[in-house]
Amino acid sequence: MPPDLTRTRRLILTSVLRLQAEGQPATLGAVTPLTGLTKAAVSYQVANLRELGYLEPANGRYAPLVPTDRARALLGDGGYPLVGDIAAGQPAHAEQNVEAYITRLDQVIDMKEGDYLLRVRGESMIGIGIYPQDLVIVRPTDTVPNGDIAVVLLPGESTATLKRLEHKGAQVTLRSENPDYPPMTFPARDVRIQGCLVAHIGQANLRNRRN
Known part of the structure; x- marks a missing residue:
């Protein structure tokens, strides 16, 4: 300068x-x-x-x-x-x-028209670093590849949940990333997929308060 x-x-x-x-x-x-x-x-x-x-x-x-x-x-x-870059494996000097x-999320995240954000409640996905009060970016879709994380409307409920989907025959299993939350299996026809996870944004200060 x-x-x-x-x-x-x-x-x-x-x-x-x-x-x-x-x-x-x-x-x-x-x-x-x-x-x-x-x-x-x-x-x-x-x-x-x-x-x-x-x-x-x-x-x-x-x-x-x-x-x-x-x-x-x-x-x-x-x-x-x-x-610049910072190492997530071996330590390296941060230039x-x-x-x-x-200035905008879409400069660092592959966001598209129609994507939206949701605030996370609960601790079912902490195994992949998604904590309560984090924000997730969701892309509307009614299908996701096997093993991907999706926003799903559960059968008989009016609220959506964020889970990893596993398709097997005529059934869908929703898996959490926390052993305290057991898998849930439903007939595939009863599970309504609302979107797929694009990215998530966490806040370190909130996370530190939980530890």
Whole structure:
């Protein structure tokens, strides 16, 4: 990064870009709470950012802040930084080089039109890391391959459940990923599949409270 783009100035610019990516006006009043700075400090740095060519000149007293092409080239379009890889096997040094900025789920997950999110209740899938309060991304479908995880409406019930499906002849077995929850077997004709699991999003702070 250029030496004139200090940590504080970078924080302000990133906040501006993030608001724009979310479709919100990046006014001084909207940016200030995101930075943890005082409004006077942000206003002072905004003036510096304009002089240095990172923000467009003011277009009215209450007009939104507009990053220049130079700022976008350095910081991307806002969002959360993707800074490289981390090993899930043998430890490896995590490089702090920004590769991209993530502003939408569909930039990192293979989401399609019609996909939706559900909040998880219960602990039947903790064996594959899906905990209560996690979010799962679901793709609507009425069929899934054998062994895949699906959202299923159980016979005689009005609520759906997330389970691994196993087809065997005229029967379907719904398996949990927790030994405390036994498998459930139903006639295949009575099981209504509503969607397949695409991905899930967990929250570390909630998970830590359970352990």
